Amino acid sequence: MSGTDVTRTDTTRGTSRIPLGREIAEDLRRRIVGGEFPPGARLPSETDLAAAYRVSRVTIRTAAKALESQGLVDIRHGSGMFVVDFGGQIRSGVQELRSITETIAEMGLEPGVEYHSISRRPGSRNESSRLHLDSGADVLELQRAITADSEVVAYSYDVLPAGDMTTEVENSFGDGSMFASMDRIGLVSVRALAELHAVHSADIGWGDDRPDNGLYLLLDQVHFDRDGTPVAYSQTYFVEGRFQFVLLRTR
């Protein structure tokens, strides 16, 4: 029964950082992607999994539900849990909070980021309100173009509270993933409340690669850290037709 043992030396549950259910979900995911359970295969029953992982069935269910919401498995009442047959395509639901570059990389394309401008300025009323800042407080605005195989797939306007950022820190944003830079200075986004809008405008973006029709799908989101403190407000305009948003909706 190899692979079923998520060694957990601490008997005092609740001390660990990662929830057990999540840890098990990730282990199962690895086993599925690794080929131990091929598409169409039935996973062991929840009772068996509970025994194998030495965990209650409720916890297994948490993991199972997570896999289902990721579209990896299909849970059928009375029959069992089956690995979904996804045609080689990597599925990334909108509901998962991950960096866009990460998603692009997983689709087998070459992700890139071009910084158009980085500037410090007082926040607008809307921005201050969304970020719970005093009006007039400084923000750092980033304007980035996100590319996949050198083609622009999105323009992103991101605003961070600039509070006590040093110039050095500000400059560190010019490179790589914004999430990575934010992590480095302790701005950790774990949740985002997003709105979706259709936008038609010639004023979005820059450069020669803008779409002729000026059509975008806007992901307007406020990011929060673990404490519920807003850490970023970003408006990302996805060029219609160049990025596929997939969503698994369940009843």
Added chain:
Amino acid sequence: MSGTDVTRTDTTRGTSRIPLGREIAEDLRRRIVGGEFPPGARLPSETDLAAAYRVSRVTIRTAAKALESQGLVDIRHGSGMFVVDFGGQIRSGVQELRSITETIAEMGLEPGVEYHSISRRPGSRNESSRLHLDSGADVLELQRAITADSEVVAYSYDVLPAGDMTTEVENSFGDGSMFASMDRIGLVSVRALAELHAVHSADIGWGDDRPDNGLYLLLDQVHFDRDGTPVAYSQTYFVEGRFQFVLLRTR
């Protein structure tokens, strides 16, 4: 303690059709939307809610998580559950598969459906492929306008496999929720794989209530039943600005 009693005459739990957690979530939702808990207000603690609804805390948590994923409340560890301040617009968690009319009704508006046309015809190549039908097989196409307080919020073009539908069945679609009609004939949608697009076109919709800018958010989705059989293909064009799509993304 008015409103806290979800009268449940059956003591034999598990017999009921609707899961308790969901029922409680809907009750809480009604109470929030109804103004009992205004934006910013703190809801009773989970322990108190459990006592009030005469239910275990785990069940309350299920309901709480549902409300959180709908973007209705903000759960803060150590502090409590707070009603999110939303601007009165219709709010729907995209990841939840529910009928649009249902969502509208729960926001306290008067939902309506106007059928523009119902017709039986051979499916197009795209439609046949999405519904796993033999090419040339008949489909039933519905064109509907969905309204909230008499204002059109979406135009929907829905295609169902017409297979062995009788004329009588076809006509039954002219009234009420499409999901309800589908349920009656055994087409039960439990899952949908959806794509999101921005659309700018003057050819969408009909009537006088169309938006001047012709901007829509398209939800393009294939519905599946429990067995993974496609039961419907629908393209719903939400009028930009009249329907708010909220998404809680988590890491």
Added chain:
DNA sequence: GAGTGGTCTAGACCACGCA
């Protein structure tokens, strides 16, 4: 009818927030 997932309970312990 045997086996599977779906739901619910009562109780426990932990981590976090705040006064």
Added chain:
DNA sequence: GCGTGGTCTAGACCACTCA
């Protein structure tokens, strides 16, 4: 330090599927 949410357990009963 107390109250709040976060996680987990062991057991129970139900509904569904399929042979």
